[in-house]
């Protein structure tokens with residue numbers, strides 16, 4: 459079934475089973491590989507993208523449920539003011555270690571700043587608790603979010 463999607467400002471068509479999770483459509487059908495597969499069950503946050511500005515787990519969203527909503531991935535978040543600030547802070551503070559979870563971390567961090575421009579440490583910890591990092595870069599993630607909000 460041909461499904462139209464609005465991704466990073468472009469309308470793209472994917473010919474897929476409507477039950478396919480968005481993550482697979484992004485990565486395997488459309489070649490948008492920034493969102494990562496970590497757990498596949500909504501627990502790790504590596505696959506986080508924005509749907510109309512809200513963070514979602516793309517491994518848990520059937521592509522048929524997306525409709526006309528705007529999908530933003532790590533490939534497109536730098537075109538938004540907070541996405542640009544977050545990516546700059548991530549780079550300045552060398553947040554990434556292995557890097558695998560970082561697209562999801564950046565998407566969650568940007569969504570946080572979009573809803574809360576001056577988050578406290580507790581706000582950051584609450585907003586980022588669904589994004590797991592095996593390298594434990596959490597201290598740098600918090601510092602980068604603080605810098606991006608400064």
Ligand code: FES
Nearest residue numbers: 496497498503517
């Ligand atoms: Fe989607 Fe882990 S891959 S939450």
